[in-house]
Amino acid sequence: MLTWLQRDTLDFPPLDKALREPNGLLAAGGDLSPARLVAAYRHGCFPWYAQGQPLLWWSPDPRTVLFPDEFHLSRSLAKLIRQQRFSVTFDHDFAAVIQACAEPRAYADGTWITESMQHAYLQLHREGIAHSVEVWEGEQLVGGLYGLAMGRLFFGESMFSRRDNASKVGFATLVDKLRHWGFVLIDCQMHTQHLHSFGARAIPRSEFASHLQRYLDQPSPADWLA
Structure with missing residues (x-):
């Protein structure tokens, strides 16, 4: 039985109430207010829905995550980073990054x-x-990604690339920063071969929830504009 959220409360149902099919569908309704979004990520779920659908909230089991210490940097990507073809910034143009992430993809409607x-x-x-990573070729924005940072956890949302491997450079740079800042986990939500190639792996939802409980309120020295 799917739970419909009321606008006068930020409560979500327990994660073990999520449907098995479709995997992880936890609730519907509510709104996208900042308070509800923060409550959702703290609870272990996230919004994902198409235009014309009701607002849907998901908590898949298993959950795909990347531990920064397990990040796999390929030789080809390491070489590209050393070539300094691209430059990477943080929080310089969040609006442009999320708008680019929203643009139609060749493989999706x-x-x-x-x-x-x-x-x-x-x-x-x-x-x-919420924070953004921008990848530049000269003065042109050619890739990037965005997500949320809470405690010592980063919740990845989406990325885009207008040049081959641009988003990979941005992601590798982000992981290096997060490791330096003491972040312990990057939430990737669901499996893709692209993320798997970086070292992302699936963990039980219960284990993911344990990481939330342990690390959400721990301080982090992150300085996104440094």
Whole structure:
């Protein structure tokens, strides 16, 4: 039985109430207010829905994550980074990054990053919770990604690339920064071969929830504009 969220409460059902099919569908309804989004990530779920659908909240089991110490940097990517073809910044143009992530892809119809989603995460960025990684070729934005940083956890959301391997350079740079700042886990949500090639792996949802409980409120020395 799917739970429908009420606008007057930020409570989500227990994660073990999520459906097995489709995997991880936990609740529907509610809104995209900053308070609800923060409550969702703290609870272990995230919004994902298509234009015209109700707002849907997911907590898949297993959960795909990347531990920064397990990140696999291929020789070819390491060589590309050393060549300094691209430069990487943080939080310099969040709006441009999320808009680029929302653009249509050749392999998909439409986008789940609706205008409402963009406005919601822009507000989280203004509040210092959502962050962007920009990859530049000269003065042109050619790749990037965005997500949320809470405690010593980073919740990845989406990435884009307008040049071959641009987003990979951005992601590798981010992982290096997060490791330096003492982050212990990057939430990748669901499996893709792309993420698997970096060292991401699936863990039980219960284990993911344990990481949330342990690390969400731990301080981090992250300085995103450094």
